[in-house]
Amino acid sequence: MHILTKEEMKKIDKLTSEEYGIGSEILMEQAGISIYNEIIKNFKKNTHFLFVLGTGNNGGDGLAAARLLYNEGYKNLKIIIIGNNQSNLFKKQLEIIKKFKFDNFIKYDKNFENHVSTADCIIDGLIGIGLKDDLKEETQEVINIINSKKRGIVISIDIPSGIDANTGKISKNAIKADKTITFGSYKLGHIFFPGREYSGKIIVAPLSFPKDLFSLSHRELVTSDMVKKLLPKRPKFSQKYDFGNVLILAGSSEFPGASVLSAIGAQKIGAGLVKLITPSSLSSSVLEHEPGIIYKSLNKNKFSLRDIDIISKDIKKASVIVIGPGLGRSNETMQFVRNVVEYSTSPIVVDADALYAVDALALRKNIVLTPHVGEMQRIVRTDEIDIRQNYDYTEYFAKNKKATIVFKDVTTTITNGEKTYFNITGNTALSKGGSGDLLTGIIAGLIAQGLNVMEASIIASYLLGRTAEIVSAEKTEYYTTPLDIAKNLYKALLEVINA
Numbered sequence: 001m002h003i004l005t006k007e008e009m010k011k012i013d014k015l016t017s018e019e020y021g022i023g024s025e026i027l028m029e030q031a032g033i034s035i036y037n038e039i040i041k042n043f044k045k046n047t048h049f050l051f052v053l054g055t056g057n058n059g060g061d062g063l064a065a066a067r068l069l070y071n072e073g074y075k076n077l078k079i080i081i082i083g084n085n086q087s088n089l090f091k092k093q094l095e096i097i098k099k100f101k102f103d104n105f106i107k108y109d110k111n112f113e114n115h116v117s118t119a120d121c122i123i124d125g126l127i128g129i130g131l132k133d134d135l136k137e138e139t140q141e142v143i144n145i146i147n148s149k150k151r152g153i154v155i156s157i158d159i160p161s162g163i164d165a166n167t168g169k170i171s172k173n174a175i176k177a178d179k180t181i182t183f184g185s186y187k188l189g190h191i192f193f194p195g196r197e198y199s200g201k202i203i204v205a206p207l208s209f210p211k212d213l214f215s216l217s218h219r220e221l222v223t224s225d226m227v228k229k230l231l232p233k234r235p236k237f238s239q240k241y242d243f244g245n246v247l248i249l250a251g252s253s254e255f256p257g258a259s260v261l262s263a264i265g266a267q268k269i270g271a272g273l274v275k276l277i278t279p280s281s282l283s284s285s286v287l288e289h290e291p292g293i294i295y296k297s298l299n300k301n302k303f304s305l306r307d308i309d310i311i312s313k314d315i316k317k318a319s320v321i322v323i324g325p326g327l328g329r330s331n332e333t334m335q336f337v338r339n340v341v342e343y344s345t346s347p348i349v350v351d352a353d354a355l356y357a358v359d360a361l362a363l364r365k366n367i368v369l370t371p372h373v374g375e376m377q378r379i380v381r382t383d384e385i386d387i388r389q390n391y392d393y394t395e396y397f398a399k400n401k402k403a404t405i406v407f408k409d410v411t412t413t414i415t416n417g418e419k420t421y422f423n424i425t426g427n428t429a430l431s432k433g434g435s436g437d438l439l440t441g442i443i444a445g446l447i448a449q450g451l452n453v454m455e456a457s458i459i460a461s462y463l464l465g466r467t468a469e470i471v472s473a474e475k476t477e478y479y480t481t482p483l484d485i486a487k488n489l490y491k492a493l494l495e496v497i498n499a
Protein backbone atom coordinates (compact mmCIF):
# COMPACT_ATOMS: atom_id res chain seq x y z
CA MET A 1 0.00 0.00 0.00
CA HIS A 2 1.50 3.32 -1.09
CA ILE A 3 1.59 6.20 1.38
CA LEU A 4 0.82 9.52 -0.20
CA THR A 5 1.43 13.17 0.45
CA LYS A 6 -1.51 15.48 -0.15
CA GLU A 7 0.20 16.79 -3.28
CA GLU A 8 0.54 13.26 -4.65
CA MET A 9 -3.12 12.55 -3.87
CA LYS A 10 -4.18 15.68 -5.70
CA LYS A 11 -2.02 14.74 -8.67
CA ILE A 12 -3.57 11.26 -8.80
CA ASP A 13 -6.99 12.86 -8.60
CA LYS A 14 -6.13 15.14 -11.52
CA LEU A 15 -4.67 12.34 -13.66
CA THR A 16 -7.69 10.12 -12.93
CA SER A 17 -9.86 12.86 -14.30
CA GLU A 18 -7.73 14.12 -17.19
CA GLU A 19 -6.13 10.91 -18.44
CA TYR A 20 -8.84 8.40 -17.59
CA GLY A 21 -11.96 10.51 -17.81
CA ILE A 22 -13.15 9.70 -14.28
CA GLY A 23 -13.98 13.15 -12.94
CA SER A 24 -13.93 14.48 -9.38
CA GLU A 25 -17.70 14.46 -9.28
CA ILE A 26 -17.75 10.70 -9.79
CA LEU A 27 -15.02 10.23 -7.19
CA MET A 28 -16.94 12.32 -4.68
CA GLU A 29 -20.04 10.23 -5.22
CA GLN A 30 -17.94 7.11 -4.66
CA ALA A 31 -16.46 8.65 -1.51
CA GLY A 32 -20.01 9.29 -0.30
CA ILE A 33 -21.02 5.71 -1.09
CA SER A 34 -18.04 4.28 0.79
CA ILE A 35 -18.88 6.35 3.89
CA TYR A 36 -22.53 5.31 3.54
CA ASN A 37 -21.56 1.62 3.25
CA GLU A 38 -19.42 1.79 6.35
CA ILE A 39 -22.24 3.45 8.29
CA ILE A 40 -25.03 1.08 7.30
CA LYS A 41 -22.86 -1.87 8.39
CA ASN A 42 -22.74 -0.50 11.92
CA PHE A 43 -25.74 1.77 12.59
CA LYS A 44 -29.49 1.23 12.59
CA LYS A 45 -31.97 3.55 10.87
CA ASN A 46 -33.01 5.23 14.13
CA THR A 47 -29.41 6.34 14.89
CA HIS A 48 -28.97 10.06 15.57
CA PHE A 49 -26.32 11.46 13.23
CA LEU A 50 -24.62 14.82 13.32
CA PHE A 51 -22.69 15.78 10.18
CA VAL A 52 -20.20 18.56 10.93
CA LEU A 53 -19.00 19.80 7.56
CA GLY A 54 -16.69 22.40 6.08
CA THR A 55 -17.38 23.93 2.69
CA GLY A 56 -14.61 22.19 0.70
CA ASN A 57 -14.70 18.80 -0.99
CA ASN A 58 -14.26 17.05 2.35
CA GLY A 59 -17.60 18.57 3.32
CA GLY A 60 -18.94 17.62 -0.14
CA ASP A 61 -18.18 13.95 0.59
CA GLY A 62 -20.13 14.36 3.83
CA LEU A 63 -23.14 15.82 2.01
CA ALA A 64 -23.14 12.91 -0.46
CA ALA A 65 -23.04 10.37 2.38
CA ALA A 66 -25.79 12.18 4.31
CA ARG A 67 -28.04 12.25 1.26
CA LEU A 68 -27.50 8.53 0.57
CA LEU A 69 -28.43 7.71 4.18
CA TYR A 70 -31.46 10.00 4.10
CA ASN A 71 -32.62 8.39 0.89
CA GLU A 72 -32.30 4.97 2.51
CA GLY A 73 -34.56 5.93 5.43
CA TYR A 74 -32.07 7.25 7.97
CA LYS A 75 -34.16 10.24 9.03
CA ASN A 76 -32.42 11.41 12.24
CA LEU A 77 -29.79 13.42 10.46
CA LYS A 78 -28.59 16.91 11.30
CA ILE A 79 -26.08 18.79 9.20
CA ILE A 80 -24.09 21.78 10.36
CA ILE A 81 -21.96 23.71 7.88
CA ILE A 82 -18.99 25.73 9.13
CA GLY A 83 -17.48 28.36 6.82
CA ASN A 84 -18.49 30.22 3.68
CA ASN A 85 -16.18 29.52 0.74
CA GLN A 86 -18.09 26.72 -0.90
CA SER A 87 -16.15 24.65 -3.46
CA ASN A 88 -17.96 23.92 -6.73
CA LEU A 89 -18.49 20.30 -5.85
CA PHE A 90 -19.75 21.22 -2.40
CA LYS A 91 -22.29 23.61 -3.96
CA LYS A 92 -23.45 20.91 -6.30
CA GLN A 93 -23.87 18.36 -3.48
CA LEU A 94 -25.81 20.95 -1.48
CA GLU A 95 -28.19 21.48 -4.40
CA ILE A 96 -28.63 17.72 -4.77
CA ILE A 97 -29.40 17.01 -1.11
CA LYS A 98 -31.96 19.81 -1.12
CA LYS A 99 -33.66 18.16 -4.12
CA PHE A 100 -34.12 15.11 -1.90
CA LYS A 101 -36.09 17.43 0.40
CA PHE A 102 -33.54 17.22 3.19
CA ASP A 103 -33.80 20.39 5.26
CA ASN A 104 -32.43 19.66 8.73
CA PHE A 105 -29.54 22.12 8.52
CA ILE A 106 -28.67 23.57 11.90
CA LYS A 107 -26.75 26.72 12.77
CA TYR A 108 -23.58 26.93 14.81
CA ASP A 109 -24.85 28.52 18.03
CA LYS A 110 -25.02 27.84 21.75
CA ASN A 111 -27.03 24.65 21.13
CA PHE A 112 -24.13 23.03 19.31
CA GLU A 113 -22.88 21.34 22.51
CA ASN A 114 -26.27 19.81 22.95
CA HIS A 115 -26.37 18.49 19.37
CA VAL A 116 -22.92 16.99 19.89
CA SER A 117 -23.72 15.31 23.19
CA THR A 118 -26.96 13.79 21.94
CA ALA A 119 -25.61 12.37 18.66
CA ASP A 120 -24.93 8.62 18.43
CA CYS A 121 -22.56 9.20 15.56
CA ILE A 122 -20.71 12.34 14.47
CA ILE A 123 -19.34 12.55 10.95
CA ASP A 124 -16.38 14.90 10.65
CA GLY A 125 -16.12 16.42 7.19
CA LEU A 126 -14.74 19.79 8.22
CA ILE A 127 -11.34 19.65 6.56
CA GLY A 128 -9.53 16.89 4.69
CA ILE A 129 -6.28 17.13 2.79
CA GLY A 130 -7.02 20.79 2.07
CA LEU A 131 -5.91 22.02 5.53
CA LYS A 132 -3.91 25.23 5.21
CA ASP A 133 -2.08 27.15 7.91
CA ASP A 134 -3.30 27.20 11.49
CA LEU A 135 -6.89 26.30 12.26
CA LYS A 136 -9.25 29.26 12.40
CA GLU A 137 -10.54 30.05 15.88
CA GLU A 138 -14.08 29.05 15.17
CA THR A 139 -12.95 25.67 13.79
CA GLN A 140 -10.78 25.13 16.86
CA GLU A 141 -13.78 25.81 19.01
CA VAL A 142 -16.01 23.41 17.06
CA ILE A 143 -13.38 20.67 17.32
CA ASN A 144 -12.91 21.31 20.99
CA ILE A 145 -16.62 20.88 21.65
CA ILE A 146 -16.76 17.67 19.63
CA ASN A 147 -13.77 16.17 21.44
CA SER A 148 -14.97 17.13 24.90
CA LYS A 149 -18.76 16.66 24.66
CA LYS A 150 -19.22 13.73 22.29
CA ARG A 151 -21.05 10.71 23.57
CA GLY A 152 -21.23 8.70 20.35
CA ILE A 153 -18.80 7.38 17.76
CA VAL A 154 -16.80 9.87 15.69
CA ILE A 155 -16.01 9.04 12.07
CA SER A 156 -13.64 11.30 10.15
CA ILE A 157 -13.82 11.66 6.42
CA ASP A 158 -10.39 11.19 4.81
CA ILE A 159 -8.35 12.45 7.78
CA PRO A 160 -9.33 13.85 11.18
CA SER A 161 -9.89 17.58 10.70
CA GLY A 162 -6.90 19.53 12.01
CA ILE A 163 -4.34 16.80 11.25
CA ASP A 164 -1.82 17.71 8.58
CA ALA A 165 -1.98 14.95 5.96
CA ASN A 166 1.76 15.25 5.24
CA THR A 167 3.13 15.10 8.76
CA GLY A 168 0.50 13.82 11.21
CA LYS A 169 0.95 17.01 13.21
CA ILE A 170 -1.97 18.75 14.91
CA SER A 171 -2.78 22.26 13.78
CA LYS A 172 -3.87 23.88 17.07
CA ASN A 173 -6.52 21.22 17.57
CA ALA A 174 -7.79 18.10 15.79
CA ILE A 175 -10.73 15.73 15.87
CA LYS A 176 -10.13 12.54 17.83
CA ALA A 177 -11.80 9.98 15.62
CA ASP A 178 -12.79 6.42 16.39
CA LYS A 179 -12.59 5.61 12.72
CA THR A 180 -11.32 7.32 9.58
CA ILE A 181 -12.43 6.46 6.08
CA THR A 182 -9.78 7.55 3.63
CA PHE A 183 -9.68 7.36 -0.13
CA GLY A 184 -7.31 5.66 -2.56
CA SER A 185 -4.49 5.06 -0.13
CA TYR A 186 -3.05 6.06 3.24
CA LYS A 187 -1.67 9.57 3.64
CA LEU A 188 1.49 10.17 5.68
CA GLY A 189 -0.57 11.89 8.35
CA HIS A 190 -2.31 8.60 9.09
CA ILE A 191 0.85 6.78 10.05
CA PHE A 192 2.82 9.43 11.91
CA PHE A 193 1.91 10.40 15.47
CA PRO A 194 -0.19 12.11 16.67
CA GLY A 195 -2.21 11.69 13.43
CA ARG A 196 -1.97 7.91 13.73
CA GLU A 197 -3.60 8.00 17.14
CA TYR A 198 -6.21 10.60 16.20
CA SER A 199 -7.30 8.61 13.13
CA GLY A 200 -8.51 5.60 15.13
CA LYS A 201 -9.22 2.61 12.91
CA ILE A 202 -8.37 3.44 9.31
CA ILE A 203 -10.40 2.12 6.41
CA VAL A 204 -9.17 2.67 2.89
CA ALA A 205 -11.91 2.97 0.27
CA PRO A 206 -10.27 2.40 -3.12
CA LEU A 207 -12.67 4.47 -5.30
CA SER A 208 -11.96 4.26 -9.06
CA PHE A 209 -8.36 5.52 -9.00
CA PRO A 210 -6.26 3.53 -11.50
CA LYS A 211 -3.87 1.42 -9.38
CA ASP A 212 -0.84 2.24 -11.56
CA LEU A 213 -1.03 5.90 -10.61
CA PHE A 214 -0.09 5.15 -7.00
CA SER A 215 3.42 4.21 -8.03
CA LEU A 216 4.17 7.89 -8.47
CA SER A 217 4.77 7.71 -4.72
CA HIS A 218 8.05 6.13 -3.64
CA ARG A 219 6.73 5.42 -0.14
CA GLU A 220 4.96 2.27 1.01
CA LEU A 221 3.55 0.75 4.16
CA VAL A 222 5.08 -2.55 5.24
CA THR A 223 2.34 -5.17 5.18
CA SER A 224 2.06 -8.84 5.98
CA ASP A 225 1.63 -9.57 2.26
CA MET A 226 4.81 -7.75 1.39
CA VAL A 227 6.72 -9.64 4.08
CA LYS A 228 5.33 -12.96 2.86
CA LYS A 229 6.54 -12.27 -0.68
CA LEU A 230 9.99 -11.18 0.46
CA LEU A 231 10.72 -13.97 2.97
CA PRO A 232 13.77 -15.92 1.80
CA LYS A 233 13.04 -19.40 0.45
CA ARG A 234 14.40 -22.46 2.21
CA PRO A 235 14.80 -25.05 -0.55
CA LYS A 236 14.92 -28.65 0.66
CA PHE A 237 18.16 -29.36 -1.15
CA SER A 238 20.18 -27.05 1.07
CA GLN A 239 22.72 -27.05 3.85
CA LYS A 240 23.84 -24.49 6.39
CA TYR A 241 26.28 -22.73 4.05
CA ASP A 242 23.36 -21.87 1.77
CA PHE A 243 21.81 -19.78 4.52
CA GLY A 244 24.77 -17.54 5.10
CA ASN A 245 27.31 -16.70 7.70
CA VAL A 246 26.61 -13.90 10.18
CA LEU A 247 29.51 -12.36 12.06
CA ILE A 248 28.58 -10.31 15.10
CA LEU A 249 31.16 -7.98 16.57
CA ALA A 250 29.56 -6.70 19.71
CA GLY A 251 29.67 -6.36 23.46
CA SER A 252 32.22 -5.13 25.96
CA SER A 253 32.82 -5.81 29.63
CA GLU A 254 30.43 -2.94 30.35
CA PHE A 255 27.54 -4.13 28.12
CA PRO A 256 27.60 -7.90 27.86
CA GLY A 257 23.90 -8.57 27.10
CA ALA A 258 23.31 -6.73 23.83
CA SER A 259 25.44 -9.03 21.71
CA VAL A 260 23.56 -12.08 22.97
CA LEU A 261 20.23 -10.72 21.74
CA SER A 262 21.66 -9.92 18.31
CA ALA A 263 23.11 -13.39 17.98
CA ILE A 264 19.86 -15.03 19.03
CA GLY A 265 17.92 -12.85 16.58
CA ALA A 266 20.19 -13.85 13.68
CA GLN A 267 19.89 -17.52 14.52
CA LYS A 268 16.15 -17.59 15.14
CA ILE A 269 15.39 -16.00 11.77
CA GLY A 270 17.25 -18.77 9.98
CA ALA A 271 20.89 -17.84 9.34
CA GLY A 272 23.08 -20.88 8.54
CA LEU A 273 25.92 -19.94 10.87
CA VAL A 274 26.10 -17.25 13.53
CA LYS A 275 29.47 -16.36 14.97
CA LEU A 276 29.65 -13.96 17.86
CA ILE A 277 32.95 -12.39 18.78
CA THR A 278 33.04 -10.27 21.91
CA PRO A 279 35.99 -8.66 23.64
CA SER A 280 35.13 -9.94 27.12
CA SER A 281 33.83 -13.34 28.08
CA LEU A 282 30.11 -14.03 28.24
CA SER A 283 30.12 -17.52 26.87
CA SER A 284 27.88 -19.03 29.49
CA SER A 285 25.03 -16.59 28.82
CA VAL A 286 25.17 -16.99 25.01
CA LEU A 287 25.51 -20.72 25.04
CA GLU A 288 22.82 -21.19 27.66
CA HIS A 289 20.34 -19.55 25.31
CA GLU A 290 21.54 -20.94 21.99
CA PRO A 291 24.26 -23.58 22.06
CA GLY A 292 24.29 -23.46 18.22
CA ILE A 293 25.91 -20.04 18.20
CA ILE A 294 29.64 -20.09 17.60
CA TYR A 295 31.23 -17.99 20.25
CA LYS A 296 34.67 -16.51 20.69
CA SER A 297 35.93 -14.07 23.31
CA LEU A 298 39.13 -12.06 22.88
CA ASN A 299 39.52 -11.88 26.67
CA LYS A 300 39.80 -8.15 26.93
CA ASN A 301 37.54 -5.27 27.92
CA LYS A 302 36.89 -3.71 24.54
CA PHE A 303 37.77 -4.01 20.85
CA SER A 304 40.72 -2.07 19.49
CA LEU A 305 42.44 -1.63 16.16
CA ARG A 306 44.88 -4.51 16.45
CA ASP A 307 42.00 -6.99 16.87
CA ILE A 308 41.39 -6.71 13.13
CA ASP A 309 44.32 -9.08 12.50
CA ILE A 310 42.91 -11.68 14.85
CA ILE A 311 39.48 -11.67 13.23
CA SER A 312 40.44 -10.95 9.62
CA LYS A 313 39.55 -14.50 8.50
CA ASP A 314 36.14 -14.21 10.12
CA ILE A 315 35.54 -10.89 8.39
CA LYS A 316 36.44 -12.39 5.00
CA LYS A 317 34.19 -15.40 5.50
CA ALA A 318 31.17 -13.42 6.69
CA SER A 319 28.23 -12.95 4.33
CA VAL A 320 27.08 -10.13 6.62
CA ILE A 321 28.58 -8.35 9.64
CA VAL A 322 26.82 -6.80 12.62
CA ILE A 323 28.84 -4.22 14.43
CA GLY A 324 27.83 -2.12 17.37
CA PRO A 325 25.59 -3.48 20.10
CA GLY A 326 27.18 -2.94 23.49
CA LEU A 327 30.61 -2.03 22.06
CA GLY A 328 31.20 1.10 24.11
CA ARG A 329 32.44 4.31 22.50
CA SER A 330 36.12 4.61 23.31
CA ASN A 331 38.43 6.01 20.64
CA GLU A 332 40.15 2.65 20.14
CA THR A 333 36.82 0.94 19.60
CA MET A 334 35.67 3.60 17.12
CA GLN A 335 38.93 3.10 15.19
CA PHE A 336 38.21 -0.62 15.17
CA VAL A 337 34.72 0.05 13.75
CA ARG A 338 36.11 2.26 10.96
CA ASN A 339 38.64 -0.36 9.99
CA VAL A 340 36.17 -3.22 9.93
CA VAL A 341 33.94 -1.18 7.60
CA GLU A 342 36.88 -0.38 5.32
CA TYR A 343 38.23 -3.91 5.37
CA SER A 344 35.00 -5.64 4.41
CA THR A 345 32.89 -5.40 1.28
CA SER A 346 30.03 -7.50 2.68
CA PRO A 347 26.76 -5.98 3.85
CA ILE A 348 27.17 -4.50 7.34
CA VAL A 349 24.57 -3.61 9.94
CA VAL A 350 25.92 -0.67 11.91
CA ASP A 351 24.05 -0.25 15.18
CA ALA A 352 24.15 1.36 18.60
CA ASP A 353 27.63 2.46 19.71
CA ALA A 354 29.11 1.95 16.24
CA LEU A 355 26.81 4.72 15.02
CA TYR A 356 29.04 7.14 16.92
CA ALA A 357 31.67 6.54 14.24
CA VAL A 358 29.28 7.29 11.36
CA ASP A 359 30.89 10.54 10.25
CA ALA A 360 34.16 8.75 9.70
CA LEU A 361 32.73 5.68 7.97
CA ALA A 362 33.01 4.99 4.26
CA LEU A 363 29.32 4.26 3.75
CA ARG A 364 27.75 2.39 0.83
CA LYS A 365 24.31 1.09 -0.16
CA ASN A 366 24.79 -2.31 1.45
CA ILE A 367 25.56 -0.75 4.80
CA VAL A 368 22.49 -0.32 6.94
CA LEU A 369 22.46 2.11 9.85
CA THR A 370 19.86 1.39 12.52
CA PRO A 371 19.57 4.50 14.74
CA HIS A 372 16.85 5.09 17.32
CA VAL A 373 15.52 8.61 17.84
CA GLY A 374 18.42 9.93 19.93
CA GLU A 375 21.03 8.37 17.66
CA MET A 376 19.33 9.72 14.54
CA GLN A 377 19.04 13.21 15.96
CA ARG A 378 22.75 13.10 16.72
CA ILE A 379 23.73 11.66 13.32
CA VAL A 380 21.94 14.38 11.37
CA ARG A 381 23.57 16.97 13.61
CA THR A 382 20.73 19.40 13.77
CA ASP A 383 18.42 20.40 16.56
CA GLU A 384 16.39 22.58 14.22
CA ILE A 385 14.57 19.66 12.69
CA ASP A 386 12.41 17.33 14.75
CA ILE A 387 13.61 14.21 13.05
CA ARG A 388 10.57 12.17 14.17
CA GLN A 389 8.27 14.36 12.05
CA ASN A 390 10.57 14.77 9.04
CA TYR A 391 10.82 11.47 7.20
CA ASP A 392 11.97 13.42 4.13
CA TYR A 393 15.06 14.51 6.00
CA THR A 394 15.86 10.87 6.79
CA GLU A 395 15.42 10.12 3.08
CA TYR A 396 17.67 13.00 2.13
CA PHE A 397 20.29 11.85 4.61
CA ALA A 398 20.26 8.27 3.28
CA LYS A 399 20.60 9.49 -0.29
CA ASN A 400 23.34 11.90 0.60
CA LYS A 401 25.35 9.30 2.55
CA LYS A 402 24.58 6.54 0.02
CA ALA A 403 23.57 4.25 2.88
CA THR A 404 20.40 2.49 3.93
CA ILE A 405 18.77 3.74 7.10
CA VAL A 406 16.37 2.03 9.46
CA PHE A 407 15.21 4.90 11.64
CA LYS A 408 13.61 3.05 14.55
CA ASP A 409 10.64 4.72 16.11
CA VAL A 410 6.99 4.04 16.79
CA THR A 411 6.67 4.43 13.03
CA THR A 412 9.92 3.04 11.65
CA THR A 413 11.30 4.56 8.45
CA ILE A 414 13.35 2.25 6.19
CA THR A 415 14.94 4.14 3.33
CA ASN A 416 17.82 4.22 0.86
CA GLY A 417 16.80 7.68 -0.31
CA GLU A 418 15.05 6.31 -3.38
CA LYS A 419 12.44 4.00 -1.88
CA THR A 420 10.98 4.34 1.58
CA TYR A 421 8.98 1.89 3.65
CA PHE A 422 7.19 2.60 6.91
CA ASN A 423 6.55 -0.07 9.49
CA ILE A 424 3.80 0.41 12.06
CA THR A 425 3.75 -2.92 13.87
CA GLY A 426 4.87 -3.00 17.49
CA ASN A 427 3.98 -1.48 20.82
CA THR A 428 5.57 -0.40 24.06
CA ALA A 429 6.69 -3.95 24.83
CA LEU A 430 9.54 -2.90 22.53
CA SER A 431 10.32 0.30 24.42
CA LYS A 432 12.90 -1.56 26.47
CA GLY A 433 16.66 -1.94 26.31
CA GLY A 434 17.57 -4.80 24.00
CA SER A 435 14.76 -4.64 21.40
CA GLY A 436 17.01 -2.83 18.95
CA ASP A 437 19.82 -5.36 19.46
CA LEU A 438 17.40 -8.12 18.61
CA LEU A 439 16.23 -6.26 15.49
CA THR A 440 19.81 -5.87 14.31
CA GLY A 441 20.40 -9.60 14.58
CA ILE A 442 17.19 -10.38 12.68
CA ILE A 443 18.16 -8.00 9.87
CA ALA A 444 21.56 -9.66 9.59
CA GLY A 445 20.07 -13.16 9.67
CA LEU A 446 17.88 -12.25 6.70
CA ILE A 447 20.72 -10.65 4.73
CA ALA A 448 22.70 -13.85 5.32
CA GLN A 449 19.92 -15.74 3.53
CA GLY A 450 20.38 -13.66 0.42
CA LEU A 451 18.11 -10.65 0.86
CA ASN A 452 19.31 -7.14 0.19
CA VAL A 453 19.54 -4.74 3.12
CA MET A 454 16.22 -3.02 2.35
CA GLU A 455 14.30 -6.29 2.08
CA ALA A 456 15.87 -7.65 5.26
CA SER A 457 15.10 -4.46 7.19
CA ILE A 458 11.47 -4.47 6.04
CA ILE A 459 10.88 -8.05 7.18
CA ALA A 460 12.80 -7.68 10.43
CA SER A 461 10.97 -4.51 11.49
CA TYR A 462 7.59 -6.03 10.70
CA LEU A 463 8.26 -9.34 12.47
CA LEU A 464 9.79 -7.73 15.56
CA GLY A 465 6.75 -5.47 15.96
CA ARG A 466 4.19 -8.11 15.17
CA THR A 467 5.76 -10.58 17.60
CA ALA A 468 5.68 -7.89 20.29
CA GLU A 469 1.95 -7.45 19.61
CA ILE A 470 1.26 -11.18 19.74
CA VAL A 471 3.30 -11.85 22.88
CA SER A 472 2.05 -8.80 24.76
CA ALA A 473 -1.58 -9.74 24.03
CA GLU A 474 -0.90 -12.67 26.35
CA LYS A 475 1.76 -11.30 28.70
CA THR A 476 1.06 -7.52 28.62
CA GLU A 477 3.32 -4.79 27.27
CA TYR A 478 4.77 -4.36 30.77
CA TYR A 479 6.01 -7.89 31.16
CA THR A 480 7.17 -8.82 27.66
CA THR A 481 10.96 -8.65 27.23
CA PRO A 482 13.22 -8.77 24.17
CA LEU A 483 14.08 -12.38 25.02
CA ASP A 484 10.36 -13.30 25.11
CA ILE A 485 10.05 -11.69 21.70
CA ALA A 486 13.07 -13.57 20.34
CA LYS A 487 11.66 -16.87 21.58
CA ASN A 488 8.26 -16.20 20.04
CA LEU A 489 9.41 -14.88 16.69
CA TYR A 490 7.99 -18.03 15.13
CA LYS A 491 4.46 -16.86 15.96
CA ALA A 492 4.66 -13.83 13.68
CA LEU A 493 6.50 -15.93 11.09
CA LEU A 494 3.72 -18.54 11.10
CA GLU A 495 1.08 -15.85 10.88
CA VAL A 496 2.76 -14.39 7.78
CA ILE A 497 3.49 -17.75 6.16
CA ASN A 498 -0.05 -19.05 6.70
CA ALA A 499 -1.82 -15.82 5.70
Ligand SMILES: NC(=O)C1=CN([C@@H]2O[C@H](COP(=O)(O)OP(=O)(O)OC[C@H]3O[C@@H](n4cnc5c(N)ncnc54)[C@H](OP(=O)(O)O)[C@@H]3O)[C@@H](O)[C@H]2O)[C@@H](O)CC1
Nearest residue numbers: 013028054055056057058085128129130132134135136158
Ligand atom coordinates in the same frame (compact mmCIF):
# COMPACT_ATOMS: atom_id res chain seq x y z
N1 LIG B 1 -8.86 12.39 -5.08
C1 LIG B 1 -9.17 12.95 -3.98
O1 LIG B 1 -8.26 13.41 -3.34
C2 LIG B 1 -10.54 13.01 -3.54
C3 LIG B 1 -10.83 13.87 -2.52
N2 LIG B 1 -12.02 13.95 -1.97
C4 LIG B 1 -12.24 14.81 -0.83
O2 LIG B 1 -11.77 16.10 -1.06
C5 LIG B 1 -11.02 16.53 0.07
C6 LIG B 1 -10.12 17.64 -0.31
O3 LIG B 1 -10.96 18.69 -0.66
P1 LIG B 1 -10.46 20.20 -0.83
O4 LIG B 1 -9.24 20.21 -1.62
O5 LIG B 1 -11.63 20.96 -1.32
O6 LIG B 1 -10.08 20.62 0.63
P2 LIG B 1 -10.78 20.32 2.06
O7 LIG B 1 -10.04 19.19 2.69
O8 LIG B 1 -12.24 20.21 1.95
O9 LIG B 1 -10.38 21.63 2.84
C7 LIG B 1 -10.92 22.86 2.47
C8 LIG B 1 -11.91 23.28 3.51
O10 LIG B 1 -11.24 23.35 4.76
C9 LIG B 1 -11.25 24.68 5.25
N3 LIG B 1 -9.96 24.98 5.86
C10 LIG B 1 -8.73 24.79 5.35
N4 LIG B 1 -7.79 25.17 6.21
C11 LIG B 1 -8.44 25.63 7.29
C12 LIG B 1 -8.02 26.20 8.51
N5 LIG B 1 -6.72 26.35 8.82
N6 LIG B 1 -8.95 26.56 9.42
C13 LIG B 1 -10.25 26.39 9.15
N7 LIG B 1 -10.73 25.90 7.99
C14 LIG B 1 -9.82 25.51 7.08
C15 LIG B 1 -11.53 25.54 4.06
O11 LIG B 1 -12.12 26.72 4.48
P3 LIG B 1 -11.75 28.13 3.76
O12 LIG B 1 -10.30 28.35 4.10
O13 LIG B 1 -11.96 27.91 2.31
O14 LIG B 1 -12.66 29.08 4.40
C16 LIG B 1 -12.45 24.64 3.26
O15 LIG B 1 -13.76 24.67 3.78
C17 LIG B 1 -10.36 15.27 0.52
O16 LIG B 1 -9.87 15.34 1.82
C18 LIG B 1 -11.49 14.26 0.37
O17 LIG B 1 -12.33 14.29 1.50
C19 LIG B 1 -13.12 13.06 -2.37
O18 LIG B 1 -14.15 13.85 -2.89
C20 LIG B 1 -12.75 11.94 -3.29
C21 LIG B 1 -11.61 12.21 -4.20
Ligand SMILES: Nc1ncnc2c1ncn2[C@@H]1O[C@H](COP(=O)(O)OP(=O)(O)O)[C@@H](O)[C@H]1O
Nearest residue numbers: 372408409426427428430431433434435436437
Ligand atom coordinates in the same frame (compact mmCIF):
# COMPACT_ATOMS: atom_id res chain seq x y z
N1 LIG C 1 6.10 2.18 21.31
C1 LIG C 1 6.69 1.49 20.32
N2 LIG C 1 5.94 1.03 19.30
C2 LIG C 1 6.52 0.34 18.30
N3 LIG C 1 7.84 0.05 18.24
C3 LIG C 1 8.62 0.48 19.22
C4 LIG C 1 8.10 1.22 20.31
N4 LIG C 1 9.14 1.52 21.14
C5 LIG C 1 10.24 0.97 20.61
N5 LIG C 1 9.95 0.35 19.44
C6 LIG C 1 10.89 -0.37 18.57
O1 LIG C 1 11.79 -1.10 19.41
C7 LIG C 1 13.13 -1.02 18.97
C8 LIG C 1 13.96 -0.29 20.02
O2 LIG C 1 15.26 -0.10 19.58
P1 LIG C 1 16.39 0.60 20.46
O3 LIG C 1 15.86 1.81 21.10
O4 LIG C 1 17.59 0.70 19.60
O5 LIG C 1 16.64 -0.49 21.58
P2 LIG C 1 18.02 -0.93 22.26
O6 LIG C 1 19.10 -0.03 21.75
O7 LIG C 1 17.81 -0.76 23.71
O8 LIG C 1 18.22 -2.34 21.87
C9 LIG C 1 13.05 -0.31 17.64
O9 LIG C 1 12.93 -1.24 16.59
C10 LIG C 1 11.76 0.54 17.73
O10 LIG C 1 11.20 0.79 16.47
Ligand SMILES: [K+]
Nearest residue numbers: 127157159161
Ligand atom coordinates in the same frame (compact mmCIF):
# COMPACT_ATOMS: atom_id res chain seq x y z
K1 LIG D 1 -12.09 15.39 7.99
